[in-house]
Amino acid sequence: MYEWQNLAEMFMAGVERRGAGPFLWAKMDGAYVSKSWTEAADEVSKLARGLRKLGVGPGDRVVLCSESRPEWPLAIIAIMAIGGIAVPAYTTNTVADHLHILADSGAVGAITSSTALSERVLAASQTHNIKFLITMDKFETAQSPGTDLYDWDGLLSAGAKEPDDIAAAIAERKIDDTAALIYTSGTGGAPKGVMLSHKAIMHNCEGARDALEEIGLDDEVFLSFLPLSHSYEFMAGMFFPISIAAQIYYAEGIEYLSRNLTEARPTIMTAVxxxxxxxxxxxxxxxxxxxxxxxxxxxxxxxxxxxxxxxxxxxxxxxxxxxxxxxxxxxxxxxxxxxxRxxxxxxxxxxxxxxxxxxxxxxxxxxxxxxxxxxxxxxxxxxxxxxxxxxxxxxxxxxxxxxxxxxxxxxxxxxxxxxxxxxxxxxxxxxxxxxxxxxxxxxxxxxxxxxxxxxxKKDIIVNSGGDNLSPQRVEGFLTLQPEISQAMVHGDKRPHLVGIIVPDAEFASEWAKENSKPEELAELIGDSEFARAIDGAVDRVNADLAVNERVRRVMLIADAFSTDNEMMTPSLKVRRYKVMETYGERLEALY
Known part of the structure; x- marks a missing residue:
């Protein structure tokens, strides 16, 4: 039914198809530079052999925590090639988050990029010891971590000296083997590890290809900027492009997206x-x-x-x-x-x-x-x-x-x-x-x-009148208003909806200048005239909503929901329970 038996074999089919053609693109000294399919395959082989020398075998879990860059897919494929299970982790994870994943997965090692990320994983490993840590960037620590440290290039060199039998190792991998353990981003509590087989991800790739063949798939170009640790980008921004032998450009960051779009000139782009x-x-x-x-x-x-x-x-x-x-x-x-294009x-x-x-x-x-x-x-x-x-x-x-x-x-x-x-x-x-x-x-x-x-299902609001209301629908209309950056509504078992509003920073700054008010948002939210301006935006939304959907009262806050304060997941969904932990009492006081 499937063209390949595992994801590493799928990657090797792309190598055979594209050869010396460009595959992964990243910025170096201000310009995009590509790594070819054959170069990528050589690196995967060396890394896989290096990992095996460190003791990684079938079923072993290896955590990967890095920003999106060419080493990311190479590491994932190398882990899978020798039967390991890849465990992606968000770069926004705290030490406590890493500890949960390391302990729950029973990871034998980790691959990281920057010094900051490496230190966080090492700090977590003090409680749950991992055997090794491989860093993509040069990393030095004054600590005595109790974990063997390796750098990427050094491990590639060591792997190159090992027998080159990775093709045979890939052939041993079965379609129903577990390929990845992806932890949910936790909108409702502690993340759970989701076990995904090679078959599950290849099913997705086949489904995406079938849906997009209407527009003609040839030598496609993707621009990747979402976290590869999220299952959406893991499949749609990495394995799907690999399945159709496409090129992948890695964006420098959201702030450079406009520039990167004109540089990469993608043909397909995924986003939240x-x-x-x-x-x-x-x-x-x-x-x-x-x-x-x-x-x-x-x-x-x-x-x-x-x-x-x-x-x-x-x-x-x-x-x-x-x-x-x-x-x-x-x-x-x-x-x-x-x-x-x-x-x-x-x-x-x-x-x-x-x-x-x-x-x-x-x-x-x-x-x-x-x-x-x-x-x-x-x-x-x-x-x-x-x-x-x-x-x-x-x-x-x-x-x-x-x-x-x-x-x-x-x-x-x-x-x-x-x-x-x-x-x-x-x-x-x-x-x-x-x-x-x-x-x-x-x-x-x-x-x-x-x-x-x-x-x-769990977010549906059932008000005291028994009406089922969609908070996301109301919040979507609110955040379309230029005055409002973020919103969350509340009203379960209550007679009507109330909400939290994060004012738009640009609007707030301009309003403050026009009205000779202090520009600090923390001060503005206590200003009655500013509050009336925000109320005007809420009133516009309410005019187009059903009576039971209307937001009767709102409270303004200056601190945006973010991954830093854990009120948003890395895929930018609001963690309602976290918001309620902080603002629940004030929301209830609006009734």
């Missing part, structure tokens, strides 16, 4: 909704500042593009001419800002606001929303390029079954379903029943088999 929201805000802000004819042309592009998408053929003769004009003057410029933007990891999706679609960018979770490796469904329904997450991918339970929960079945939670049979038994993965998401399927997500 929060990034699209930020980009939408920046574009809208720039257009507003430009004003005049530019603003009118831009607004016309959005308005006409939206109508043409929603009601094909509805534009009159004069409107068609105007639409063609703004396509050249506005949409071409937008497309060029994304590199000029983008075939598709893919959104996943969290629900995409409909208005955001429509905005980019109207500007001539093909935006495909997909759906899944770590427990499904992670892909379950995705929109098809030739039939996009922005309010949905598309139909199930190839060889995937989806049904809706009596209580509205989405259930999925297929080869992508996890093997279970690591050393947690009780949780596994609750998540997988009769082969069906219980996603914890609520939704329905339309007449075409497209899935529409309502909310997370």
């Amino acid at each position: 909704p929060r990034l699209y929201e930020v980009m939408h805000g920046r574009i809208a802000k720039g257009v507003e500042q430009a004003g005049g004819a530019k603003q009118k042309l831009f607004n016309a592009a959005v308005e006409l593009g939206s109508r043409e998408f929603l009601e094909p053929g509805s534009l009159g003769f004069g409107e068609k001419i105007k639409n063609a004009l703004v396509d050249k003057l506005v949409r071409n410029k937008v497309r060029n800002n994304f590199g000029g 983008l075939k598709a933007l893919v959104s996943g990891g969290a629900p995409l606001n409909y208005e955001i999706g429509l905005f980019f679609t109207a500007l001539g960018l093909r935006l495909l929303q997909g759906y899944g979770q770590t427990e499904s490796a992670p892909l379950i469904s995705v929109n098809r390029p030739k039939r996009i329904k922005l309010k949905t997450v598309g139909p199930p991918v190839k060889n995937t079954e989806v049904r809706i339970a009596d209580d509205g929960e989405i259930l999925a079945r297929g080869d992508q379903v996890m093997q279970g939670y690591w050393r947690n049979q009780d949780a596994t038994n609750k998540a997988i029943i009769d082969g069906w993965l219980h996603t914890g998401d609520v939704g329905h399927m339309d007449e075409d088999g497209y899935i529409e997500i309502t909310d997370r």
